[in-house]
Amino acid sequence: MSNPEQSAATHYWYSDDSEKARSVAVLEAMRTYRAAETAMQRRTQTSMGMGENDLLALRYVIMAQRDGRSIGPKELTHYLGISSASTTVLLDRLERSGQMRRENSPFDRRALILVPTATTDEEIQAALGDVPERMVEVANTLDSDQARTVIEFLENMRAAVDEIDSHVTTGSSAPQS
């Protein structure tokens, strides 16, 4: 984008094989990042104040709200893969700390929906925990065009993983049954 001449020149030297290698390198880099992030969360979990599941739960409910969906305890239980008793404990904790509240669903009086307390972008950022300074520094090195490229890539990747759902038919070849 910044230097088309160089890009064209570089492109000349890259055969199909090295183009393939480049995309493999990108996917490997995603995987490496994920592993590093998981390890970082394991290291810092205790110091961040909020447990991993609490953070995942809050993020999930806030993201759903951003997309105009509301989440009930049952869906959250499903998402976190924990027991409904553990979800109750988790929601009690988040309610006590003022991060979210349970409300009756406007559509079904017997159903509950989870409403995050944070509404503004700043409150949401604060609720989701401090972004480590080193990560902010990396994000700040991107100019607007570069930021757009990275965001678009991550959004496309997110759409790809969202495609997998638990109702996929695995066919008759499933070894068990």
Add this chain to the structure above:
Amino acid sequence: MTPGTSLNGDSAAVIRALMDYRAAEEAMRLRAGESMRMSATDLQALRFLLKAQGVGRTISGRELGDHLGMTSASVTALLDRLTKSGHVERTKDPANRRSNLVTATIGSDVEVRETLGAMHERMITIARSLSDEDADLVLGFLEAMTEAVDSIDLATA
């Protein structure tokens, strides 16, 4: 927000996109496991075995445990479960009688492909559709982020 370093609109959106992706990925792992009637860890074990087998590597029970960060007792329980469901087979290591080799069955290869194949294809397509320059940008970004999270520990978090 972290004091001292402010997030401008662009970088906040980048961080958000990265975290949204990670949250979606965590959720995908849980759902994919559910569709195969196994835990996310069981599925992770299968994927690790299939990937190793794909490049002709044999994996011992111990290596699998190291990869998953599990105790040998937990790995044994996991392998008992996956053996019973027909997803893996255990054989004695010919080079070391006291060690077990673990192999994913052909059936589980097919099943994992059916569950995750479409997603993998889509991810590969997305990565390939990047121009060389954009691929380098994304690569550099991910490497810098990896380095950043690697440097975070209890003292600095």
